Amino acid sequence: MFLGEFRHTMDSKGRVVIPSKFRKELQQGCVVTKGLDNCLQILTKKNWIEESEKMASLPPTEKTSRQLRRALFSGAIDSKLDTAGRIQIPENLRQYSDININDDVTVTGSGPVIEIWSTKVWKKIQNDADKAFANINEVKG
Amino acid sequence: MFLGEFRHTMDSKGRVVIPSKFRKELQQGCVVTKGLDNCLQILTKKNWIEESEKMASLPPTEKTSRQLRRALFSGAIDSKLDTAGRIQIPENLRQYSDININDDVTVTGSGPVIEIWSTKVWKKIQNDADKAFANINEVKG
DNA sequence: TTGCAAAGTGTCAGAAAGTGTCATATAATG
């Protein structure tokens, strides 16, 4: 179970530090995938296998299942932490998440997965979420 | 399991570099075939045997299965990586996939198989695939 | 047959990208 919010930067080689609290669970390797709203997700090996097996069992003759398979697998990458607890983010995922070299990055624990955000995007998302929350309360009240 | 998305170009002799992460599994030889949606597929020897057996067992009386079988077998070529990790794409498969000499090529891991795309085509396919993927997740969430 | 052109294959070197390690700075903990 991953919890919390952490600020880091992407180093000049495209690496991001994973908060030390998260490292133990990722020791056996992890998979980075595209998440919703332009974030990246880090899954444990175990978690990934569950997700991908669902996908692999879909019939390849159907168009939507082909699409799903392609999106999931092409957007994923098998990885592991280096000795300094960092993870390498490949070019295509950097583009997807809009995180460039030396950018500020926010790493959040989100239950079973870890999410990686461009801090710029994260702030906006959070702002929107807060607004929505405020509105709900106004309506209620 | 093949994962990820990689940009390359087809060299002036019709060869494409296979990303280093994929090479180990292809060391024993591989088969290149026509895939659906104008991509090319690379299968491991083992995978090819399984696929082709499935195909051979389809009833030859049905038109679509005959078509599939012809496309699969006539378009297939037994190949191997050269010492630089490249693979030669024969003329008929280049035409099929719309990849010309010196074109940009995207190589994607798609679970059990590798797919090779003209980057132009891939961008469109990827867009569709990402949409389908986002929809599924929205519904799930 | 012989020569020529087209296509395929092998090898190499420079450039680019990725990886590992260390030292210092910063933060967390008792």
Next chain:
DNA sequence: CATTATATGACACTTTCTGACACTTTGCAA
């Protein structure tokens, strides 16, 4: 406050990519 752990930048090292070029093979035609 002292001690430990963590984060970050710097740098060296390794791997991979790419383009170039030469060699081999094939098919065709003189």
